[in-house]
Amino acid sequence: MDLRRSAQDVLRCDLCETPVPPMYCDICHIHLCKACVGEHLSEFAKEHKIVPFEKRGSSTKCLNHSSKICELYCEQCDIPICVQCTSSTEHQGHTFVYIVNILEKQNAAVQRDLQELERFIFPKYQEISSNIPVQKANLNKSLQKVASDISKHGEEMHREIDVIIKKLKSDLDEMASKYLTVLNKHEDDIKHMLSDITQTTADVRKLVNSDDVGLVSAYKSRNAEFRKLPPKLTVTLPSFSPQKTDKHQMFEQFGSLSELSIEIEEHNYTLRTEHSTPERSLIDVPQIITEINTDYTYAATVCCRSDEDIWIRCNGNILRLYNLQRGLLKSIKTRSNHCAADFAVTRSGDLVYTDAQNRSVNIVKNKEIQTVITLLGWIPCGVCSTSSGDLLVAMHNDDWETRSKVVRYSGSTEIQSIQFNENGKALYSSDGCTQYISENRNLDICVSDFGAYAVVVVNQAGKLRFTYKGHPSTTKVSFYPGGITTDSRSRILIADSDKNRIHILDQDGQFLRYIDNCGLREPIGLCVDSRDNLFVAESETCKKNTTTPSSEHYPPEKYLIDVPHIIKEIKTDFQYAENVSCLNDEDIWIHGNDNILILYNLQRGLLKSIQTKSGNRADDVAVTRSGDLVYTDKTNRTVNIVKNKDIQTVITLQGWRPCGVCSTSCGEILVAMYNNDWKTPSKVVRYSDFTEKQSIQYNDNGQALYSLGYYFKYISENKNLDICVSDWKASAVVVVNQAGQFRFTYTGLPSSTKKPFDPFGITTDSQSHILIADLDNHGIHIVDRDGHFLRFIDNCHLEEPFGLCVDTNDNLFVADKKTYKVKKIQYY
Structure with missing residues (x-):
């Protein structure tokens, strides 16, 4: 046995035997001291990757070129690749980023999730859980008071009303039992969620400092599931209303208990945390990544199902799902055979579309189509699915005189209507023109109102925030807004089909830039994927373009002075x-x-x-x-x-x-x-x-x-x-x-x-x-x-x-x- 490599000896440099070498070659799998790094790199016959000893094993060998390290990451194929792979036909036209950036991004996401779990989500659930014993105490106190009132009034009625008293107390006990049952179930549900959050937090904490590329890459966040807080119980406790004593009408006059009212109020909002998404600024020159030619007369709307699969709608009754690599995946005909007015993808991945002809909102699950909303007197146009799972539907009235409105639905139930500002003035036009809609990252509701030549933005409560009518320098030029979407930085993107360009605004309505360099011809529909790649449906060319507006810093425009x-x-x-x-x-x-x-x-x-x-x-x-x-x-x-x-x-x-x-x-x-x-x-x-x-x-x-x-x-x-x-x-x-x-x-x-x-x-x-x-x-x-x-x-x-x-x-x-x-x- 080589005593120098025995368990009692310290780790040594493989070239010179220096103890405790700080460096490691991830290709040759040998330990190196700093003095020997240069000598090892001078072996030009093969590639080397020198990393600190603590980072050993962090490099991934290329599956296609075994002697190469994966230093890059193909965003389209979603896999690590080496430099040699970039020239292959398999990756032609794809976008590459350094794999270290992907790891940093994933590690940052893990860190953010851990912070959110520990600082926001878990404490909020604890707060809700701690409120339930208080509700139980208030229940006993309130019901005891009601029982006391009944007893006092019963004493006045003496024996003639004993039967009535017993009946009412029995009813009261039954109500208390029902409420307590609901509270106990609510408490059990929350404790179950707290247990899930605690376990998830522990799992995420393990990943924070992990160098295991496989584990970190496979990580799937559950924070979106936890951000939707549990339902809030609103209880209207019974009260006793005494009546004047009348011996002949004793039962009727004694009084009665009001019905027990238990309301389960779903939170119409998602827990907001202090951290934001990683900064992504606009690049100097947006560029086309992919083009898809459709068989439509014109392409009208586009919506991302995932980063690779997109739904496309045209002027007919066919909805088509395309994959960016494999092409057409499936086609679905609308239920009524009418043209869909607009569509969106829900959080669960189902397609929802509006049908103006039969005044309905429909959802596609696999190949089954269900009508979930049918309107009376109103015609739906734009639709979007919100971060909380609700649907926002823009609609106009049959009479073409009543102002349009936006309605929020939870399932098939209307829970909010947005039509007027605080001064009673209409927010939207009334002429039945196309209106597209999108929810922003900050929960604002953005409507592209073609009839008003404007984009109207209200907050989650429906209060007007601002109206955008085109860039201030072009006020004399008509603004014809079409499709609208938002990105991870709460920027708003609007299709301007008349001028063949895309407007980009910040979340407060400030103009940032145009996209007018990608050969756009009558852009109509817009959507962005999870990486902030923009998809544009063009009505004239019947194409869907993918452009990249975000990455590096986009500086404010400067002008050369006359005399340097x-x-x-x-x-x-x-x-x-x-x-x-x-x-x-x-x-x-x-x-x-x-x-x-x-x-x-x-x-x-x-x-x-x-x-x-x-x-x-x-x-x-x-x-x-x-x-x-x-x-x-x-x-x-x-x-x-x-x-x-x-x-x-x-x-x-x-x-x-x-x-x-x-x-x-x-x-x-x-x-x-x-x-x-x-x-x-x-x-x-x-x-x-x-x-x-x-x-x-x-x-x-x-x-x-x-x-x-x-x-x-x-x-x-x-x-x-x-x-x-x-x-x-x-x-x-x-x-x-x-x-x-x-x-x-x-x-x-x-x-x-x-x-x-x-x-x-x-x-x-x-x-x-x-x-x-x-x-x-x-x-x-x-x-x-x-x-x-x-x-x-x-x-x-x-x-x-x-x-x-x-x-x-x-x-x-x-x-x-x-x-x-x-x-x-x-x-x-």
Whole structure:
């Protein structure tokens, strides 16, 4: 037996025997000390995944590529995948996210559920349970008083009324028995629920710190079930009403007990908690994910049954269920053979639809159709299912003069009617035009009223909150609202079929943006899935589009000022200034023609100087998300990171030399590099944790994207995740998307410059504008995200602009090579 591996020995590094190694390779399943990590990673023959010892086993191997780790997650297929899987036909056109983000999201959901169970749901049930003994005490006290009143009145009637007294007391006892039976059952139900909640809380608590991907992924929340509080008992206890004594009419005059009244009041609300859903902001450019061609004359309404299955309604009497991958699943004909006016999916997954012709609301269970509501004098149009399981139905009157209304139903019973505001004015139009309806996350009721050219929003109690009649800047243009839906952030989305666009509002009616870039043709029906993907039914094209309006931050729109101007100048000690990178809005890194990297503060001047590790000059610099400086050294083929004053070599290349570098929004590193042989086209490589995960070199036709050999190539990631490379040799800026697919090339605008385009430094701003230094033409090009020229900055005394960066306020920093200055320029 190897004593070094015996139970008495401590855990040791598998390469050097150092005790208690803190790292672990999840691929090779070996323990490593920090000193041996580099040596292990140098084994290029296979892939490695180094994680802290505590996180061992957290990586998942790809089922299709056994040597690869699943670093990504396919949102359409709902499975972990490796980088190699992304290029397969099986996942073509799908959306990928990092698996660590999925784990973080699931862990966050588990944590939120645990907090909700412990802080809100369980205490609320305890409160309700503790109130039942009080009700029992009040029952005895109240009934004793009634019994006393009966006895006192009975004494006045003497023996003639003894029989009556006994009869009434017997009735009273029977009522008490009935009420006590109901209370006992109610108490038993609540205690059962408390037991369920306690067990669920214990199960969720176990998952909070679990690294088991299988268990965490399989977790299903029961909080929605528990948020619906138990019914409230409202009891009207009997009272005694004495009558004047009349010997001949003793029984009639003595009095009687009122009936025992026990009402079970269902909570028409769900327990509200303080936590909210994870922040999801709007992306710059919504994009179409999927299109479904229907066989309808036009597609009118769409409703999500799940993230993969959707119901679609048209102008006929057929309702169809589609799966995004497999196509048509089933078709159902309406019960009356009339066209459905609108439909929705209930919490239990059943389809409910309105039939204007026979004034009914119907529910589809499997293939059986039941009529659950039949109206008299009113015609139903829009319908939605609420978070509490009620139905909201928008309806208009037969006479076309009475104002429309919204009615809430619990089952088939009307429990609320919304028609007028607090001043008695009608909330909705009266001309029988189409009205769609949706309940928001904050329980507001949102109605798209075509006849009023408005969206009307009331709260859960039916009180008016606001009316939206289109964007304020377009008040002279008619607003024709169609379908309406809401998302996880309580944003309201409205189809504007006349203008071929979607309006997005916040929960208070403030306009956020339009979606008008997805080629929409008369959008009518809308719905969103659990991931906030938007489904749009188009009446003209008979298509259903899936678009993604939410993900990254969507900044407020800015406009370029007429005359950019210099805010500040920093004179450096370099022979010339080459590159600049913002650490924050006040501190900037600068490097020039030597081996010194300098950090400047705009107010206090020089903060510190650092010499490169090799003594060679740096080729490019960038600041990571964590605030560390990363630089390239082409002479010894390395990428290095500066932490405080310590410099670590994190990437060493073989056969390639790095030039441009940038840090991405997700914390990865993009490196532009050229080959030693000067014959192989240059490429861009993406590194995650300093491990290569993507290489970008050719377009879809096999043609090289970048020039050959060592020439200046600077790189920047845009806000929309495009990768922008300034290629000096090619006299061009080459832009590809996140997947490496070619988008466009910008070669300058001949009319704006006297000499050929001479691109060097490149950066991007909050508006996804691309800024390129043009050294020979002494200025800065500004291009939009699609490569369209916007303007040329040539008025700030720039002599040889080289390096560029922008701060969080979109102030531009320019390293001017010839004047060895850095200039801070305002251009918004």
